[in-house]
Amino acid sequence: xxxxxxxxxxxxxxxxxxxxxxxxxxxxxxxxxxxxxxxxxxxxxxxxxxxxxxxxxxxxxxxxxxxxxxxxxxxxxxxxxxxxxxxxxxxxxxxxxxxxxxxxxxxxxxxxxxxxxxxxxxxxxxxxxxxxxxxxxxxxxxxxxxxxxxxxxxxxxxxxxxxxxxxxxxxxxxxxxxxxxxxxxxxxxxxxxxxxxxxxxxxxxxxxxxxxxxxxxxxxxxxxxxxxxxxxxxxxxxxxxxxxxxxxxxxxxxxxxxxxxxxxxxxxxxxxxxxxxxxxxxxxxxxxxxxxxxxxxxxxxxxxxxxxxxxxxxxxxxxxxxxxxxxxxxxxxxxxxxxxxxxxxxxxxxxxxxxxxxxxxxxxxxxxxxxxxxxxxxxxxxxxxxxxxxxxxxxxxxxxxxxxxxxxx
Numbered sequence: 001x002x003x004x005x006x007x008x009x010x011x012x013x014x015x016x017x018x019x020x021x022x023x024x025x026x027x028x029x030x031x032x033x034x035x036x037x038x039x040x041x042x043x044x045x046x047x048x049x050x051x052x053x054x055x056x057x058x059x060x061x062x063x064x065x066x067x068x069x070x071x072x073x074x075x076x077x078x079x080x081x082x083x084x085x086x087x088x089x090x091x092x093x094x095x096x097x098x099x100x101x102x103x104x105x106x107x108x109x110x111x112x113x114x115x116x117x118x119x120x121x122x123x124x125x126x127x128x129x130x131x132x133x134x135x136x137x138x139x140x141x142x143x144x145x146x147x148x149x150x151x152x153x154x155x156x157x158x159x160x161x162x163x164x165x166x167x168x169x170x171x172x173x174x175x176x177x178x179x180x181x182x183x184x185x186x187x188x189x190x191x192x193x194x195x196x197x198x199x200x201x202x203x204x205x206x207x208x209x210x211x212x213x214x215x216x217x218x219x220x221x222x223x224x225x226x227x228x229x230x231x232x233x234x235x236x237x238x239x240x241x242x243x244x245x246x247x248x249x250x251x252x253x254x255x256x257x258x259x260x261x262x263x264x265x266x267x268x269x270x271x272x273x274x275x276x277x278x279x280x281x282x283x284x285x286x287x288x289x290x291x292x293x294x295x296x297x298x299x300x301x302x303x304x305x306x307x308x309x310x311x312x313x314x315x316x317x318x319x320x321x322x323x324x325x326x327x328x329x330x331x332x333x334x335x336x337x338x339x340x341x342x343x344x345x346x347x348x349x350x351x352x353x354x355x356x357x358x359x360x361x362x363x364x365x366x367x368x369x370x371x372x373x374x375x376x377x378x379x380x381x382x383x384x385x386x387x388x389x390x391x392x393x394x395x396x397x398x399x400x401x402x403x404x405x406x407x408x409x
Contacts, residue, residue: 002160002277002278002282003277003278003283003285003375004277004285005274005278008148008160008161008162008163008164009148010145013148013163013164013165014177015144015176016144016176016200016201016239017144017201017243017244018045018199018201018241018242019039019041019199019239020040021037021038021040021142021143021146021149021150022137022138022139022140022143023037023150024036024135024137025134026130026133027130028080028082028120028126028127028130029120030082034149034153035081035082035153036078036079036080036131036137036138037077037079037080037138037153037154038077038078039076039079039150039197040139041074041076041077041239041241042241044073044242045074045075045239045241046205046209046240046242047209047238047240048068048206048210048238049064049115050213050217050235050236051234052233052234052235054231054234056087056232057086057232057233058085058086058087059085059088060085060096060233061234062093063093063097063100064115067112067113067115072112072113073113074114074239075113076107076109076113076114077116077117077197077237078099078103078114078115078116078117078138079116079118079119079154079195080099080117080118080119080134081119081154081155081156081182082120082121083120083121083126084121084232085126086118086122087123088124088125091125092125095126095128096126098132099114099116099128099135100112103135103139106135106136107139115237117233119154119182119195119233122232147163147165147178148161150163151180151181154180154182155182156182158182158183159278160278162180162181162271163178163181163271164178164274165178166266166267168260168262168263169259170202170246170247170249170260171256174244175200175263176200176201176244177198177199177263177264178198178199179196179197179267179271180271181195181221181271182195182196183195183226183275183278194231194234194235194275195236196235196237196268196271197236198237198264198267198268200239200240200241200244200263200264201240201242201243201244202246203244203249204242204248204249205251208250208251209240211252212257212260212261213237213238215265216238216264216265216268219265219269221236221268221272223300224272224273225304226275226282226394236268276392279394280399280400281397281399281402282394282395283374284316284375284376284394285374285376285392285393286307286316286376286377287375287376287390288303288307288378288390288392288393289377289379289380289388289389290302290388290390291382291388292381292383292384293382293384293385293389294387296388296389298335299387299388299389300389300391301333301334302329302330302380303389303390303391304333304391305333305334306329306333306378306391307391308329309325309326309328311325312329313393313395313396314395316371316395317397319371320371321347321371323347326378327340327345327353330343330380338382338384339384340356341355341356342355342356343355343380343381343382344381345380345381346377346381347367348373348376348377350362350366350367
């Protein structure tokens with residue numbers, strides 16, 4: 001069960017003018033589940049994205065990059081779950097392109113105006129007959145208020161859909177943002193998440209939108225980990241339809257840009273944290289905050305070392321305040337000139353280590369009290385600068401092994 005994660009309610013997910021979403025049950029991997037999603041975008045929409053840095057990137061990721069670079073104006077997205085179309089070579093690329101052809105033909109647009117996405121099992125051929133049969137069904141039921149069904153359509157091992165909305169005022173106009181994400185395992189994105197999509201009815205120039213999606217990813221999906229594995233299919237896409245009537249944002253500066261940037265980043269953080277809260281087998285959400293570093297890179301390096309440590313993660317699962325494991329992870333993180341004599345460690349309000357050693361007032365029962373909570377903040381102060389970084393992670397339970405051992409069955 002997800003950690004303090006209420007189910008999204010359809011009535012709380014705000015339609016975004018210029019975005020229609022339709023789904024189908026195509027039987028890609030399992031029968032009787034939503035597994036194909038088509039998103040239709042109004043003409044004039046701008047689209048930007050960031051993708052996995054895994055060199056074994058999936059066929060749809062390669063095609064997405066090609067189509068965005070072509071610059072014709074994206075008019076549709078097509079997403080399937082159950083099969084990643086990764087590790088499939090030239091046939092996989094041909095299938096991704098054939099999927100775009102099918103959507104383009106049905107909508108009367110160019111194939112290079114379609115972005116394809118896949119998620120699921122790697123190294124298996126995409127069942128094209130089922131996928132192509134699902135495309136017209138998905139298009140037929142496309143509506144602006146289908147966001148919850150859309151979130152359900154991209155799930156794999158997720159225990160529940162992930163979706164949220166925001167509004168922000170820009171030049172006196174109400175701008176709407178709604179997004180969905182999926183992911184529960186194979187999460188240490190190195191750019192984004194397994195799949196994430198945010199749409200807004202703001203008007204944003206494409207280069208500015210690209211800067212915005214990169215900023216949002218860096219402060220959200222690039223700051224989560226469940227198991228340290230970077231997927232072959234990670235994709236985070238931002239869509240701006242321009243239907244709100246607010247003035248166009250043409251530069252990556254100014255009050256209007258800042259307002260939209262903050263709203264997109266806030267929504268992306270919520271969606272990213274939903275992934276961690278729903279991590280495979282997760283029982284706890286941990287916020288790892290490293291402060292007092294020389295730069296953000298070393299703070300993030302240390303935060304990830306702690307967040308990835310199986311010894312740290314299993315101790316949190318057991319509510320065992322074996323907190324020397326955190327200091328050990330700080331020490332092996334690779335910051336070679338770190339003076340451990342200046343390191344301080346807190347669990348929430350409990351000061352555990354002072355100047356590199358156990359705080360004389362620290363009591364194990366205080367540490368255990370915090371570790372029994374469902375949400376915990378680990379704060380590490382390095383004492384060598386002003387930089388900070390935050391990473392969100394979860395504990396590591398027996399269920400994580402069971403889920404991944406049985407993933408293909």
